Amino acid sequence: MNSISETPSQTNVLLIALVGLFVVVLVLIGVAQLRRNGIGAKLQRSIDLAVKSLWLHKLRSVLSVLGIIIGTSSVIALMAFGEGSMQDALDDIRRQGATNIIVRSVKPSDDSATAQRSYVTTYGLVKRDIDRIETIGDSILRIVPLRVFPTEARFLERLVNARVIGTTPEYADVHKFELSSGRFLTDLDERDRKNVCVLGSEAADKLFPFEDPVGRSVLMRTFDFTVVGVIRDRMPTGGTGGSQAAEEYNRDIYVPLNTTVARFGEVISVRTAGSRVNEKVQYNQVTITVSDIDKVRPVGDSIKAILEQEHGYKKDWVVTIPLDKLEEAERAKTRFTSLLVLIASISLVVGGIGIMNIMLATVTERTREIGIRRALGAKQKDITLQFLVEAVVQTTIGGLCGVVLGLVMVYTVPYVWSLFATTPLPAKIHVPAIFLSLFVSIGVGVLFGWYPARRAARLDPIEALRHD
């Protein structure tokens, strides 16, 4: 998972190499086939000729294909960065689980609806909601409630501002994380309201920089909690969707849900900017996992209906369906990709115009050569072929250079980026983009080389011979 966001993975490189090899073999077979027929010799001679005359004007050739090089390389780089960040977003949503429905407690923005004034604000999901959601039936695999307490956790003189999450053992299944040592919470912990906790990787690093945390105890509020496990480093969830804040799992400390109720009570104190706000929230979040992806929406609708009934006008809950976001993100990706293809085609067309411009100049400059060749027996189509091949050779070489440059950019830019920016620039090589841009640049050669080549071929041989 991590490799996607940092550098293009090894499998990608292998895939490119394989497909590249395949194309090369195909071209070689094609050339061999052509050589066996008569056209082959002519075509090969034309290619030799084109390479020769391009070599004669090295600087000009390079400048004229610059557009193609830039076009191709930027397509590949943009696609890679676009793919990378899109992939990041998609992975993010997938991590939340496409079969999950997340219900959160939110503080109602307007208290007048409740018409209650007290020092303790009561809102959010309660046990009764969960019981009712359970009645929806078999399609619900599990319901994982959690409570969140922002609390200081201490070990000796070391302190970390952690988020204590009270939850059930099934939480681990929902979020699919791995433990680097020890175990996660168990049903027994839950039943016996044990003072045990599992640390996120960052919390563990801060509290126990030198020793193994498992077996030690951490002080939270006035209670000691025995560390039973440490969770491996996890990707934080980005703040997708308006209602969902970004989640930094690595600083979390997990304790059994029942223990939190027993030790900390039902009131959650939150310190905000010097003042203390007391809130009474039974569950901060409930994650419902559904058996089948098709049942996500109907169950989501049922949950909404239940909560509307239970909470009435009090809008203190919100239902998030990651699947919706996944589909939305996939649609956005498609839009994004087509936009890139559009930009790509614009830049390649611009490159093609550059080629055409140079080819027209070349034809004018080489009018006499054309006349000589015609006098010595060249047909119109020989001249067409010569100039067309020259244009195509240029754009093909340009396209190949662009691919190389693009790949270099994909590998180096994220590194340079990481030196200056705090957020990583994810890149994922988009293999179809490489071949698409290569084929398009060859196509551009044919398209924009055609007119100058025809113009060269249609020159009157006598006029052309007189030209100087």
Added chain:
Amino acid sequence: MPAIVRVVDLVKNYYMGTQTVNVLKGLNLTFEEGDFVALMGPSGSGKSTLLNVLGCLDRPTSGAYYLGDVNVAQMGDDQLSEVRSTYLGFIFQSYNLLPQYTVVENIELPLLYQGIKLDEATKERCVKLAEMVGLSDRLDHRPLQLSGGQQQRVAIARSLVNDPHLILGDEPTGNLDTKTSVEIMQMLRTLNRSGKTIIMVTHENDIAEWARRVIRLRDGRVESDTRNDNRATA
């Protein structure tokens, strides 16, 4: 001797805007195989136009042009290219070699358009032709490294590579000094003696004297057609 080239009622008009310029006004000429002809005449007489038509670079407005037994007057562009490639050799006033090619590559050029596979055998043939025109030590030189006379000799070798029926010269000595001109004319005479038919345009009398037959054109018609057997056979 059999006729290799025959033009019948050859007319060539140019259209410049609304004006019609009548350049060739019904020429009737026959050239025999193995002949060496000089076309002369003041500028505007139509000698260059006639040479272009004979060289299949231009099509007559009307009339017939028989090359051998075939009337090439109304052939299409591709067919004319094929005729040039197979039956004709050209020598130009300004040599018209390709500067980016070596001597051998320049000589090889007409073969490229015959669809022949270029290999060691064709290369050897080109080298032999270069040796024949006395450039055996200049095979890999480029035209700009050669003198005018040497360049024209490359052009002569090039005009021979396809073993043409007819060699056409457009003032082949026009850019050369007298001494070099004599060398070139001697070379053409040798070729003619070995059986090649040569038709060349010139406006210098002493060059025309090298030919067996001199045709003078004026205003698109034949003014005179004489044989100078005295020197050609000498």
